[in-house]
Amino acid sequence: MTLLSRKKGEHGLKLSTSDILEIVRDIGKVIEDNKQYLTELDAAIGDADHGINMARGFRAVSQKLEGMRSEDIGEILKAVGMTLVSNVGGASGPLYGTAFIRAASAVQGKSSAGLDDFVSMLDAAIEGIKSRGKAELEDKTMLDALIPAVAALREAEAEGMSLVAAFARAKEAANTGMLHTKDIVARKGRASYLGERSFGHQDPGATSSYLMLASIHESLQELRR
Amino acid sequence: MTLLSRKKGEHGLKLSTSDILEIVRDIGKVIEDNKQYLTELDAAIGDADHGINMARGFRAVSQKLEGMRSEDIGEILKAVGMTLVSNVGGASGPLYGTAFIRAASAVQGKSSAGLDDFVSMLDAAIEGIKSRGKAELEDKTMLDALIPAVAALREAEAEGMSLVAAFARAKEAANTGMLHTKDIVARKGRASYLGERSFGHQDPGATSSYLMLASIHESLQELRR
Amino acid sequence: MKKLINSTESVVEEMLAGIEAAHPEVRKLDTANVLVRKDSPVNKVALISGGGSGHEPAHGGFVGKGMLDAAVAGAVFTSPTPDQIYEAIKAVATEAGVLLVIKNYTGDVMNFEMAGEMAAADGLRVDQIIVNDDVAVEDSTYTTGRRGVAGTVFVHKIAGAKAEERASLDEVKAVAEKVILNTRTMGMALTSCTVPAAGKPTFTLGENEMEIGIGIHGEPGTHREELKTADEITEHLVDRILADLPLTTTDEVAVMINGLGATPLMELYIVNRKVQEILETKGISVYKTFIGEYMTSLEMAGTSVSLLKLDEELKVLLDAPADTPAFKVF
Amino acid sequence: MKKLINSTESVVEEMLAGIEAAHPEVRKLDTANVLVRKDSPVNKVALISGGGSGHEPAHGGFVGKGMLDAAVAGAVFTSPTPDQIYEAIKAVATEAGVLLVIKNYTGDVMNFEMAGEMAAADGLRVDQIIVNDDVAVEDSTYTTGRRGVAGTVFVHKIAGAKAEERASLDEVKAVAEKVILNTRTMGMALTSCTVPAAGKPTFTLGENEMEIGIGIHGEPGTHREELKTADEITEHLVDRILADLPLTTTDEVAVMINGLGATPLMELYIVNRKVQEILETKGISVYKTFIGEYMTSLEMAGTSVSLLKLDEELKVLLDAPADTPAFKVF
Numbered sequence A, B: 001m002t003l004l005s006r007k008k009g010e011h012g013l014k015l016s017t018s019d020i021l022e023i024v025r026d027i028g029k030v031i032e033d034n035k036q037y038l039t040e041l042d043a044a045i046g047d048a049d050h051g052i053n054m055a056r057g058f059r060a061v062s063q064k065l066e067g068m069r070s071e072d073i074g075e076i077l078k079a080v081g082m083t084l085v086s087n088v089g090g091a092s093g094p095l096y097g098t099a100f101i102r103a104a105s106a107v108q109g110k111s112s113a114g115l116d117d118f119v120s121m122l123d124a125a126i127e128g129i130k131s132r133g134k135a136e137l138e139d140k141t142m143l144d145a146l147i148p149a150v151a152a153l154r155e156a157e158a159e160g161m162s163l164v165a166a167f168a169r170a171k172e173a174a175n176t177g178m179l180h181t182k183d184i185v186a187r188k189g190r191a192s193y194l195g196e197r198s199f200g201h202q203d204p205g206a207t208s209s210y211l212m213l214a215s216i217h218e219s220l221q222e223l224r225r
Numbered sequence C, D: 001m002k003k004l005i006n007s008t009e010s011v012v013e014e015m016l017a018g019i020e021a022a023h024p025e026v027r028k029l030d031t032a033n034v035l036v037r038k039d040s041p042v043n044k045v046a047l048i049s050g051g052g053s054g055h056e057p058a059h060g061g062f063v064g065k066g067m068l069d070a071a072v073a074g075a076v077f078t079s080p081t082p083d084q085i086y087e088a089i090k091a092v093a094t095e096a097g098v099l100l101v102i103k104n105y106t107g108d109v110m111n112f113e114m115a116g117e118m119a120a121a122d123g124l125r126v127d128q129i130i131v132n133d134d135v136a137v138e139d140s141t142y143t144t145g146r147r148g149v150a151g152t153v154f155v156h157k158i159a160g161a162k163a164e165e166r167a168s169l170d171e172v173k174a175v176a177e178k179v180i181l182n183t184r185t186m187g188m189a190l191t192s193c194t195v196p197a198a199g200k201p202t203f204t205l206g207e208n209e210m211e212i213g214i215g216i217h218g219e220p221g222t223h224r225e226e227l228k229t230a231d232e233i234t235e236h237l238v239d240r241i242l243a244d245l246p247l248t249t250t251d252e253v254a255v256m257i258n259g260l261g262a263t264p265l266m267e268l269y270i271v272n273r274k275v276q277e278i279l280e281t282k283g284i285s286v287y288k289t290f291i292g293e294y295m296t297s298l299e300m301a302g303t304s305v306s307l308l309k310l311d312e313e314l315k316v317l318l319d320a321p322a323d324t325p326a327f328k329v330f
């Protein structure tokens, strides 16, 4: 685990570029560990490749990051996004890729990031996903995990919570949103072809989004130690 | 059951054309009942169609016989053979077809047949099979049931046995020959492609030959009643 | 999982190497998983299609004279990435322009669009059309709409012939749109496919079950039901198509009976027999019939039926020469 | 058993009706399960092949210009009967004569020979050749010898081209014999096929087993072994072929990678990649490669590799035009 930069005390905690690198690498591990699980969720209402796609993408990301020497978090996230775009494919590739690229612009030139930055990054990511994929909340996509998560993050920020605590809330909200995808019918993506038959199944993309947020929370806990 | 013609007393028993028709029809039933069994034997060392082929052939035979009015056993058997040739296909079609056609020439013009005629018919049938298929005893074919059977029949004739008793012997000999096909390696027909791997399996054609002889024996017993 | 492969990771690359070795008329780009036509004329609209792999011969098998200039191969069932598609565009783009033929899947649409934007930024003239022939899916502007399936091959053939005539990009696009407007497909499956990297069948059907309205990725269809006879199944497929593409006795159609991967040709012909009988009963003329594997779903057993309503222009273009590994007309 | 059929009894007749409806260039005889070429020239040697059904596109798919004049379809995996073959001969026989192309199976040989005798009795000029390309089976005069499998399609193509040139019956037969002498095939299976009327798979293989040296009727091969990689399997198949057909660096071959029914084209291409690599390593040139389903075994998963050693005459004939439902060269 890398050093944690405590620039403004625990609650105004800021992460360094190396923390961000650590977080992204941890996401890659979580995705790899859940490759089979995500693929099985996709088999039920899609084409059985979501875990495979994401794992391929994050394997490329971690190769890419190995060679990267940068103090610019924006630059790092942009590299992550571009790598996802050109290695994942399918629907999730352009969407997660765009998400990271947009998140990057929110922290362009910065070498540290606090909770406020995370809110901006996630906001930008969600806007990117929406404009690429034309989906909304309740369409049974990754947005159903991400939108509640950033709302929770913003709330936590307003309440002056710490980054870790805020991500604990975001993770919870993402989890609820992810589980809620079982209760709705898909209107976007491959599952939408199923119509009513998509009901009762958890969306794989919402699940990978939840897993990423949960991984960030976990990494933050590690970093705090 | 049709009437039994007792021209020369029990042991010189002669069968009428209608007896022959009955015998052929009974063979058809036995083949139909054993369709699955013969096909399974063929699945093990061939192409899983022997029972299907034979059943198709004998269904055509019984249709053919329905419309036939003849007192000539030769004519009847020739019709059976021709029908088999043009409905069975595969290896067994030309072989059994030729067998019946050749058997027919042995009783050409006759309206009754005794044990001596059966010996001639079977002799002719075997010659026909041999000349069509170029196989010999111990090649793991139908001949391994038929050749011992006709030998037994001839022996029984020499001993002055009745037709029924003679066919009881022929059936036994065919059964032994059929079982013996398990202990040899195929040199002719589709099973020969297997080489050593055909060992241990009972030949489907030897089995259908045995079933026909057993059926004749059964019919003769019925006819005697 | 029983497959003739070396590793689940290498299937696409090794397949492309095998295609390149088999068909001298196509070449694989060094820089990407893209098959291009070797002798693409420089003054004609370039046609590019592609998508996830696992649908062979689609789309690489349709690269050649009279059809596609390039086909981009993604991972199995996964749309190719924008950079791969961008390489394809750069490799075959002409002054006359490029038309991207995209099957209607969120992933394909997004990745192809991103590549189109990249190429447009380079000053290349790129347009696109989206194929959505699958009547199993309800058409709605609130959802992703219909999937693109086997009918896509009609688009390749006819737009390809139009481009070969040196028609303009707009003309090629217009005829492609006409094909899309007049093509409908409906499919069914007897068994699932297995995505190599997933290692097990995407779904399982009982010994007496079939999946109706299946797509080409092992995604569930409209419903499951008890296995019926070929005639009953065919009737259902054709009914679904005709409910959406009403045809009258003056109409002429092209028929495609597409095998999904493991269906013996024997069964496809049995299906065709019934399709022709139904159409004949309704007085609809069949101009041409295509039977075989055009757009598969790995080793799935099942079939799709496509009908394309023809006019004089489409007939001429359908009959125009094509010389590709998987589709030859002369 | 999951099949798109109406009844196990009607598969062949319904398939033939479906073929006739799909391909205007072939016609089914009213009197028999025979597909004939519609425009057979009257002054050329007529080529007839056939055998049990279940091997589609063989043989009906090869009826047409440059290949067969007639194909006789028996019951599934069952040689057609002499009267059916006789009808085929009568339908296409010419003054130039008839050549029967028979795969080496006891049943096929006997039924075709009987038909040939019937036709000869009518005064028709009929000759025959027997194809036995399968190296899985040991060649021996004491047994039935080798089976005829996918390599038969090379005989159809090349003898068909020779006949199209108006060569004499002896010349057509001679070139067919040359092809047979120079063709070898070796196959393997991952799964069994199911004969419709039998209702269940002919054999069963474990999840990790394959059958090496399989024929095209679900008959057992040379042995069973643990599933290996595509490259290892291909190496074994090619080795077996080359052990029987020694080739040197000056030799040129045609390659056929034949799918047995349920094998995705993707996998056939992966096999092809390795075949080409092996041949290249040995310095053997590949003149032309054919990939796809040519001689199937119902829904069996598996493949066969065929090599045909070429000379100048064979190359020209292989390249000659052919226009049949399943084989087109132009």
Ligand SMILES: Nc1ncnc2c1ncn2[C@@H]1O[C@H](COP(=O)(O)OP(=O)(O)O)[C@@H](O)[C@H]1O
Binding pocket: A042, A046, A047, A049, A050, A051, A053, A054, A089, A090, A091, A092, A093, A095, A129, A132, A133, A134, A135, A140, A141, A142, A143, A188, A189, A190, A203, A204, A205, A206, C077, C078, C079, C105, C106, C107, C108
């Ligand atoms: N239009 C969209 N907007 C947002 N997310 C989407 C959209 N379409 C699909 N997704 C997400 O993508 C996931 C599927 O990703 P993946 O399986 O990798 O791609 P594909 O569907 O092309 O196979 C879905 O579970 C869903 O969450």
Ligand SMILES: Nc1ncnc2c1ncn2[C@@H]1O[C@H](COP(=O)(O)OP(=O)(O)O)[C@@H](O)[C@H]1O
Binding pocket: B042, B046, B047, B049, B050, B051, B053, B054, B089, B090, B091, B092, B093, B095, B129, B132, B133, B134, B135, B140, B141, B142, B143, B188, B189, B190, B203, B204, B205, B206, D077, D078, D079, D105, D106, D107, D108
């Ligand atoms: N040359 C031959 N001589 C005698 N009997 C033969 C010969 N070849 C095959 N047979 C018999 O035919 C049987 C197979 O018949 P069948 O399955 O109907 O035909 P096919 O082998 O063409 O599928 C074998 O079991 C064998 O007894």
Ligand SMILES: [Mg+2]
Binding pocket: A042, A046, A047, A048, A049, A050, A090, A190
């Ligand atoms: Mg997916």
Ligand SMILES: [Mg+2]
Binding pocket: B042, B046, B047, B048, B049, B050, B090, B190
């Ligand atoms: Mg058999």
Ligand SMILES: [Mg+2]
Binding pocket: A047, A049, A090, A091, C052, C077, C078, C079, C107
């Ligand atoms: Mg996908």
Ligand SMILES: [Mg+2]
Binding pocket: B047, B049, B090, B091, D052, D076, D077, D078, D079, D107
């Ligand atoms: Mg057979």
